[in-house]
Amino acid sequence: MGVVIGIDVGGSTTKIVGFDENQNLIAPICVTANDPITSIYGAFGKFTASNNLGLRDIKKVMITGVGSSAITKPIYDLDCASTPEFRSIGLGGLYLSKFDDAIIVSMGTGTALVHAVKGNDPIYLGGTGVGGGTLMGLSKTMLGLDTIKHIDDIAKSGNLANVDLKVSDLSKKNAGLSGELTAANFGRVSDIASKNDIALGLVNMVFETVGMMSIFAARQYGIKDIVLTGNLTSMSQANDVVEMFNKCFDVNMIIPEMAQFSTVIGAAISYFQ
Numbered sequence: 645m646g647v648v649i650g651i652d653v654g655g656s657t658t659k660i661v662g663f664d665e666n667q668n669l670i671a672p673i674c675v676t677a678n679d680p681i682t683s684i685y686g687a688f689g690k691f692t693a694s695n696n697l698g699l700r701d702i703k704k705v706m707i708t709g710v711g712s713s714a715i716t717k718p719i720y721d722l723d724c725a726s727t728p729e730f731r732s733i734g735l736g737g738l739y740l741s742k743f744d745d746a747i748i749v750s751m752g753t754g755t756a757l758v759h760a761v762k763g764n765d766p767i768y769l770g771g772t773g774v775g776g777g778t779l780m781g782l783s784k785t786m787l788g789l790d791t792i793k794h795i796d797d798i799a800k801s802g803n804l805a806n807v808d809l810k811v812s813d814l815s816k817k818n819a820g821l822s823g824e825l826t827a828a829n830f831g832r833v834s835d836i837a838s839k840n841d842i843a844l845g846l847v848n849m850v851f852e853t854v855g856m857m858s859i860f861a862a863r864q865y866g867i868k869d870i871v872l873t874g875n876l877t878s879m880s881q882a883n884d885v886v887e888m889f890n891k892c893f894d895v896n897m898i899i900p901e902m903a904q905f906s907t908v909i910g911a912a913i914s915y916f917q
Contacts, residue, residue: 646665646700646701646702646703646704647662647663647664647665647670647697647701647702647703648662648663648702648703648704648705648706648912648915648916649661649662649688649691649702649704649705649706649912650662650663650705650706650707650708650732650908650909650910650911650912650913650914650915651684651687651688651705651706651707651708651709651712651908651911652708652709652729652732652907652908652911653680653683653684653707653708653709653710653711653712653714653715654680654683654709654710654711654752657674657675657676657683658674658675658676658677658680658683658684658686658687658709658711659672659673659674659687659904659905659907659908660672660673660674660675660687660688660691660908661673661905661908661909661912662691662695662697662912663912663913663916665703667916669909670695672902672905672908672909673687673690673691673694674687674904674905675687675690679714680711680714681714683711684711684714684715684719685719688719688720699720699722702722703723704722704723704724704725704915705718705719705722705723705724705725706724706725706726706727706911706912706914706915707724707725707726707727707911708726708727708728708729708731708732708907708908708910708911708914709729709907709911710729712726712729725915727911727914727915729756729907730756730758730766730768731765731766731910731914732907732908732910732911732913732914733748733750733756733758733760733766733873733906733907733910734748734758734759734760734765734766734767734910735760735766735909735910735913735914735917736748736873736905736906736907736908736909736910736911736913737749737750737758737760737871737873737900737906737910738760738762738871739906739909739910739913740871740873740900740901740902740903740906740909741869741871741898741900743762743869743871744761744762745760745761745762745865745867745869746759746760746867746869746870746871747759747760747769747858747861747862747865747867747869747870747871748760748766748871748873748906749854749858749870749871749872749873749874750873750874750906750907751775751776751854751872751873751874751875751876751877752775752776752874752875752876753775753776753777754771754772754773754774754775754776754777754778755771755772755773755774755775755854755857755874756768756770756771757769757770757771757857757858757861759861759865769861771857772853772854772857774850774853774854775850775854775874775876776792776850776874776875776876778850779792779795779846779847779850779876780792780795782846783795783843783846786842786846787839787842787843789843792875792876792879795843795846795847795879796847796879796880796881798839798840798843799840799843799844799846799847799879799880799881800840800844800880800881801840802838802840802841802842802843802844802845803838803840803841803844804841804844804845804848805832806832806833806834806836806837806838806841807829807830807832807833807834807837807841807842807844807845807848808826808827808828808829808830808831808832808845808848809826809827809828809831809832810824810825810826810827810832811824811825811826811827812824813827813832814827824888824891824892825888825892826848826852829845829848829849829852830845830849833845844881847879847881848881848885850876851876851881851882851885852885854872855885855886855889855897858870858872858897859889859893859895859897862895868894868895868896869895869896869898870895870896870897870898871897871898871899871900871903871906872886872897872898872899872903873899873900873903873904873906873907874903874904874906874907875904877899877903877904878903878904882899883899886898886899
């Protein structure tokens with residue numbers, strides 16, 4: 645059996661990964677272009693060239709993502725098939741985390757939540773419009789920043805005390821809640837709040853909103869394992885929020901290695917399922 649390739653097609657960004665005949669992972673790559681077709685073929689060409697793969701070495705191409713509808717004919721006449729994005733999210737999250745039963749959270753432009761159990765089809769639970777698109781839009785409007793990297797860079801030196809209202813700011817007793825928890829995002833914006841403070845406040849608001857939704861979903865199914873995936877998980881502040889949630893809510897929220905490639909890995913894995 646040859647190589648199975650997974651492709652996750654976004655609006656202009658395409659991720660691609662492969663598994664060899666022994667089901668060993670071939671390192672994923674990401675390519676950005678002005679349109680999905682250019683992005684797809686650019687990613688495919690770069691991936692095959694980097695791994696010395698010819699067309700005859702490829703057994704199957706599994707395609708997922710919001711931009712997958714742009715593919716109207718087989719790529720280079722290869723055997724191609726589509727796989728639902730939510731299924732890819734679930735399978736990829738379980739593969740990277742090694743969990744058997746978990747809530748898988750895909751943090752992209754918006755956020756999708758999936759309940760995945762090993763051996764079963766993942767179940768889409770819903771989601772929220774709060775995600776990377778929210779962060780980008782608000783940052784561009786409020787700060788004049790329009791790239792995740794720039795937001796990430798200036799947020800590193802931000803101070804949430806100049807932006808957010810914490811539980812500890814309201815009461816010393818805290819009613820059994822941790823004083824570290826946010827009572828109101830942007831509920832304490834100071835007139836001395838810097839651009840860095842506001843950037844960190846925006847990042848924190850997005851991650852806390854997504855984090856709490858994932859905790860509610862996990863409680864519904866009586867589980868503690870939560871896997872965060874998607875491009876936003878690469879931000880510097882992500883691990884701080886995860887650590888806070890694990891401490892305050894007794895969950896096991898993780899960001900696995902290669903979390904930003906989880907969905908494309910799941911697309912490839914779906915072939916073997």
